[in-house]
Amino acid sequence: MHTGKHYPVLVVGGGIVGLTASLALSHHGVPSLLVETHPGTHDHPRARSLNARAMEIYRELGVADAVREAGAPLARAEGLHRGSDLATALADVPRRPEPGDRPESIFAPAAMARWSPTTGRRATLDAVEPVLLAAARRRPAEIRFGTLRTGLRHGDDHLAVDLTDVATGATETVTADYLIAADGAGGALRHELGVSSTYGTSHGHQLNILFRADLEHFVRGREFSVVLIARAGVRGMLTAIDARTRWAFHLRYDPAVESPADYPPERCEQLLRDVLGVPGAEPEVVSVLPWEARERTLDRLRAGRVFFAGDAAHQMPPAGARGASTGIADVHNLAWKLGAVLGGRADGTLLDTYQDERHPAAVHAVAASGANARAMTPGSPSPDPDWTTPAAHGLGDRYRSAAVLTGAGDPTDPVAADLDGGPGTRLPHAWTDPARSRSTLDLPAGDWILLGPPAWHLPADAAGLRHADPGPEFAALAGTATGGAVLVRPDGHIAWRSTDPTTTGRTTTDPTTTDPTTTDPEDPAAALDAALRRLPFQARHSTHRRTPGPTDPAIRP
Template identity: 30%
Template structure:
């Protein structure tokens, strides 16, 4: 139990010394993480700071390119502050710009992507979503992982996976096998691991038309606005061109209305811009990355099979509307990391791991519904998209023993209050449980910042502590 403030700078200067750079000990890892996107990297960081031997496998030769999921919600920024990377993330990005709507080459309106939100009692240092290209987000997370002694093994594709009572065996495309006590599939919406486990994914198509997504350079276009081009009525779908902070790039999203083929070549990207905007192909001086995306909402039937867990897009796939997918994925990792650490250290029983699916699958289902509603213009980008109000009140890990609970209850995220001149988040920072005494009770706060147990005094908390390894 840690009730003292943590010196973040000291933690960053002194990563745990007992971890080897390849993540292995005696030829075996504690946790094998498949996929080095934001989900896998976040989980790797959380495990590394707990001294857990974890190895990240990435089938690509580098981190994935492209701006992709560029929006970080306030709750994710709080997670990043705990990880010790928020200053770099804030410096690398910027707030969302106002959108300007273009019609026939004329500006015809402006609006904000996210609605202004009143505090509502959530109280956070971070009040607005922050835009950071995903490739830069990943670079920052990887650097922190390596600072803590973790590593990513590139060019390592998992072809199959098996398990027994003692562990998991991953078979690589090269023929090599890696043994681990647990494995986590963070390998995206087309997850090889999920398919190998036979876990189905149920969902729906959110939009019948595919999207072309690209990072482009358009020197003549203003960078102070997010440029939106509604469908022209000439058979072309909409387009949006968003300036990416910290770069000279824009993210282009072009809907391919009435078409199923996508030309991802530089000429194809330039043609998509010219068909939907007042810009000419020559205005696009560089195409730095391009991809296709087919908006759908899907949820894995279960998030666990034995010793293997699903996290991120391997477990839930979102429309990009509202900026929810990457954020929900990082918080999957934040939920699972402390639980794996507690079980692997022997402080908590294996039953603790059952609560990962219990807590995260309902959240993912809720957020999927929100993303889909925003995509279909049935909901606004408001307080719900910030993810500060998500809670685990119904979880079996949330024990409320006070006869008259106050505003802060078991299962709630602890707000970023300042009490007697001390910021609570300074007390909570780090991988441990924290005991807080506030005006309306005593709270055992989980390593992920949610209240686990609440009572009128500390009496009666012993059984709970033994159950969760606090």
């Protein structure tokens, strides 16, 4: 039946990306409906890590502390080891002192302190998703599990979506302005809409064998993240789920000669005894999930009023905390744009920038994960991945689109080597209080803001922009010297940068130029006005009530 219900945005998929989309849309004042076929969140762990960019986004959405707590069981699980079995791999690993001692984390190299106020976190999806679901249900969003999307029709100004209650078989049709397809790697929407994909390397078919085994005493003080197992007839990856009694072994198999049906629980348990090599360990299989570690990116992330995000848009091997994290960044990028269009502050062309910005980011994430996976293949002599760049932590995306104003000399590489305040890059991090609890990354709080000295504040007021002056340390990081400013988008990326007009000493008066550095050596108002005129939307303070962030910085108005 047609219920007559209309939703500005319908989200298909209730995994980590869909739930984050619901939170982000609520954060921007956009009502939404989320539907998920399964009766609840995932009970199989799947992904185990979130990178720094994902945790920055959760910081903005007010759930970072809860997500970090959900990952507490894996806090000590660090390190990649190799061996013919677990006992051999850890034989020469010294036990760390306890209590409280933790190993150095790949998520927190020394350089991370200058890039971000937070770090990545090991946390399994089965632990994180209930946290996000609880938070999403506290926001103005409707969420329905056990609901299958069975049909989709494009109208001139809306979508008609057929829904079926899995338990009762009851059907209804709702309408929506837009739809976010976060229905996973096996989702049907991209096939229904005829969206092609570009495929890269397949890293093999695997069985994700979730099992219980009491190894707490054996691994205490030498808790690990990954052990690459290479032994006669067995290649795979042993991963910690809670580093005590829950583990997963990703067994590589050849689908040309065998299938998941060839691995009943009894065979898996004997195989796991060999993989562990720990006397007295009795593994108990909980579930087995077949999957393929492949590289794939959709060629188009938008099909009319439908946007693809997460594994529906890109697949990559789980090597580098980019899988779920890239999807989280997808919907964070999209939510503010949907809010601007639905709120009348932009026309539909702003939504085209989702493809322009997130497709290159996805291509890079897929390629980088593939490179990591090759280095982590059991038996591979390749060195471990490099964690000492912003890009390794999801912080290096440099956007190029109509929503970013660039100059002729600005780099075009979609991956930034550093966070230097360049247009399209993520806002540089600097602490804004003596206690080092508030960061410049907290200043946007999901809205536009101009960051610069007092000379820019009256022009910002006139333009309806929030503004703040983070001080000289930030100015040096952002490349604005003492008199310039940056215009920051709701997603924390820089839309425009003006260097110090008194030091550039040049004037840009051509209205068609793409170089918005300055319009008058001593006129910030004219410089800001010229930049805002070039943006295809209204960059001004939103009127909806945003979800409170982790800080209350001194921002005007």
